Amino acid sequence: MTTSFRPEILNAQSLDEIKVVEKPRSLFDKLYGETLVRKGVILIALAVAWEVYGIWLNNELLFPTFGATMTAFVKGIASGVLPGRAWGSIRVLLMGYAAGVVLAAMLTGLAIASRIGRDFLETMTSMFNPLPAIALLPLSLIWFGLGNGSLVFVLVHSVTWAIALNTHAGFLSVSKTLKMVGRNYGLTGPAFIAKILMPAAFPSILTGLKIGWAFAWRTLIAAELVFGVSSGSGGLGWFIFENKNTLDIPNVFAGLLTVILIGLVVENLIFRVIEKKTIHRWGVQS
Secondary structure (H helix, E strand, C coil): CCCCCCHHHHCCCCHHHCCCCCCCCCHHHHHHCCHHHHHHHHHHHHHHHHHHHHHHHCCCCCCCCHHHHHHHHHHHHHHCHHHHHHHHHHHHHHHHHHHHHHHHHHHHHHHHHCHHHHHHHHHHHHHHCCCCHHHHHHHHHHHHCCCHHHHHHHHHHHHHHHHHHHHHHHHHCCCHHHHHHHHHCCCCHHHHHHHHHHHHHHHHHHHHHHHHHHHHHHHHHHHHHHHCCECCECCHHHHHHHHHHCCCHHHHHHHHHHHHHHHHHHHHHHHHHHHHHHHHHHCCCC
């Protein structure tokens, strides 16, 4: 049995002289290899389908066209109404999300430190994780009144259990070898968690942060739809509710589009950058 080699390989004096011949990629292959391009094509296809269905239905009160929605969206941006309402929602969201992350970190640290803490976390997540945050809104209004405190309370509930559950599961999945390495270096307590457990479990932690963000964002919009104005100014949910009452349906869809766009930005820019700079760089996930 004989094996044939290319002449440039047979005549090469060293490995450095062997050149790798790459087949040139077509423009389609280059564009198809870009995630942003593929997702952009999907969004364009959805917009076209939206426009076609709106024209076919021909009833703006039921389903405005994509063009009518974009017109309302641009007017809302130019007038400053949509950015102001969006910032009002995001500001409250950040307060509730930060408080939920801190509480989840405390509960997870307690669960790692002791069996009582682990039993407490498992019991609390079993009790409260299935409970919809919006169901606590009536109690929140009684306890904290008509202000941001009520919204922050339901946001903390929606964030805490998802993050704590995923973080604790990630810590439990860390290999015994890594834990032994940390112990051999004399790491204990917070140092052991920060230098051994968190980097190894960060994929699960990031998943929990994503889920917590999604829960918090939709809980906030739903709470604003029910609860309305907070401290004299409403967010995106209240903007949608107001325009629904005046039958300005293009503005309703413009508000919904703003909610969707903010979700896309957070997911595909903020969390994607964090993922590239941590998980991919550390090599804990392919």
